[in-house]
Amino acid sequence: MKINLYKCLLNLLYPLKCLICKAKLEVENTWHICLHCRRKIKINLPPFCLKCGKPRTQGLSDTTCGECKENRYLFDRAWAVSIYEGVIKECLHLFKYRKKRRLLKLFSELTCNFMERFIDYQSIDLISAVPLSKSKMRQREFNQSGLLAREIGGKFKKTVLNGNLIKIKDTPSQVALSGAKRRLNLIGAFKVKEPRLFKDKNILLIDDVFTTGSTLNECSEVLKKAGAKKVYVLALARGS
Ligand SMILES: [Zn+2]
Ligand SMILES: [Zn+2]
Numbered sequence: 136m137k138i139n140l141y142k143c144l145l146n147l148l149y150p151l152k153c154l155i156c157k158a159k160l161e162v163e164n165t166w167h168i169c170l171h172c173r174r175k176i177k178i179n180l181p182p183f184c185l186k187c188g189k190p191r192t193q194g195l196s197d198t199t200c201g202e203c204k205e206n207r208y209l210f211d212r213a214w215a216v217s218i219y220e221g222v223i224k225e226c227l228h229l230f231k232y233r234k235k236r237r238l239l240k241l242f243s244e245l246t247c248n249f250m251e252r253f254i255d256y257q258s259i260d261l262i263s264a265v266p267l268s269k270s271k272m273r274q275r276e277f278n279q280s281g282l283l284a285r286e287i288g289g290k291f292k293k294t295v296l297n298g299n300l301i302k303i304k305d306t307p308s309q310v311a312l313s314g315a316k317r318r319l320n321l322i323g324a325f326k327v328k329e330p331r332l333f334k335d336k337n338i339l340l341i342d343d344v345f346t347t348g349s350t351l352n353e354c355s356e357v358l359k360k361a362g363a364k365k366v367y368v369l370a371l372a373r374g375s
């Protein structure tokens with residue numbers, strides 16, 4: 136009760152505003168964006184590719200996409216919570232580059248809802264995040280995927296093991312590179328510190344954005360070499 140009163144007073148002095156459209160927010164709002172903006176987030180609903188999680192045209196079901204027919208992914212299956220555009224893209228940008236860490240609640244809620252609906256999480260033994268290199272970590276101060284992994288682990292009572300899969304090579308920004316160059320860049324970029332911790336485990340690997348899947352592929356390969364039984368991937372958003 137006391138906290139509520141304090142919150143209300145604080146809200147009178149410094150009104151909470153939607154981080155996207157600046158509309159005034161209710162005191163109870165924990166997402167830090169308004170309902171109107173939240174509704175604009177496109178959740179990745181089925182049908183999606185049974186291998187890489189890419190959204191599929193309505194009418195197609197239980198199939199894999201063209202890229203996956205060539206079977207180039209080394210993870211067992213991937214899902215993406217939303218489509219990487221508009222509000223979620225802006226939110227992720229604010230979170231990563233403008234340090235708006237209060238958006239973590241929104242990300243974790245979206246991800247946990249998705250997991251409950253579409254992922255059989257009983258078989259997952261542990262959760263791990265795609266790591267950042269040391270210098271990236273110093274520059275950004277936190278790993279967005281690591282924070283999300285911890286939230287999900289807490290909610291589903293799963294062990295979270297961040298820091299055992301590490302990034303040992305700094306790679307230039309992947310955005311401007313072609314698929315082949317991305318893959319070349321990433322060779323030898325990841326390492327497992329203690330393979331026995333991953334051995335025979337079903338791992339859920341968390342990432343913020345699934346773009347070409349090169350990073351996730353490279354991580355999956357390293358995890359499998361360490362003895363992981365299955366590697367599943369869950370990304371907050373899916374680029375095209
Ligand atoms: Zn808004
Ligand atoms: Zn696919």
